[in-house]
Amino acid sequence: MDLQGFDRDKGLxxxxxxxxxxxxxxxxxxxxxxxxxxxxxLDLDAPKDVVNxxxxxxxxxxxxxxPMTGGSSDSLLRGxxxxxxxxxxxxxxxxxxxxxxxxxxxxxxxxxxVELSEQGTAQSSFFxxxxxxxxxx
Numbered sequence: 001m002d003l004q005g006f007d008r009d010k011g012l013x014x015x016x017x018x019x020x021x022x023x024x025x026x027x028x029x030x031x032x033x034x035x036x037x038x039x040x041x042l043d044l045d046a047p048k049d050v051v052n053x054x055x056x057x058x059x060x061x062x063x064x065x066x067p068m069t070g071g072s073s074d075s076l077l078r079g080x081x082x083x084x085x086x087x088x089x090x091x092x093x094x095x096x097x098x099x100x101x102x103x104x105x106x107x108x109x110x111x112x113x114v115e116l117s118e119q120g121t122a123q124s125s126f127f128x129x130x131x132x133x134x135x136x137x
Contacts, residue, residue, distance in 0.1 A: 012053065012056055012057055012060060012062065013062070015053045015057060016057050016062045017094075018111065019107070019110070019111070020087050020092075021095060022110045023037070023095060024096050024097065026105075027098075028096060036098055036100060036103070037105050038086055038100060038101050038103075039101050039104040040084070040085055040086075040105055040106065040107045040110050041082060041083065041104050041105075041106050041107065042080050042083055042085065042107050043108045044081045046080075046081055046108075051081065054085065055080055058080075061088055061090070062091055063085045063087060063088060064085060064086050064087075064088050065084070065085055066084040066085060066086055067084075068083075068084060084104050086101060
């Protein structure tokens with residue numbers, strides 16, 4: 001699984017930022033979708049360094065485990081792969097993320113969407129100071 005630029009030597013915040021940026025790109029720069037996706041599941045075949053980074057981010061409070069509906073209370077003790085997570089409420093504003101859970105995406109699918117960060121934004125920001133014709137307010 002390629003985290004598109006994640007360098008494990010840069011630290012844990014870089015790892016969480018890559019995930020947050022991917023969610024932000026999906027939400028703001030991608031085409032509009034009525035169903036919000038605000039959580040990810042760790043792939044069953046995730047490399048050990050990614051699993052370790054998710055575990056450390058979970059322990060640090062940067063990621064939050066989202067228990068599966070109807071799942072057992074000890075499911076997280078069986079391993080991180082296949083589990084559902086979200087960026088913490090404290091870090092969500094850093095990437096303009098909603099505080100609702102929404103649906104999930106597999107981490108490998110989320111981080112493979114780099115093309116969104118390279119194209120222009122599809123939606124105007126609420127705080128844009130210029131109209132589309134270039135005049136100031």
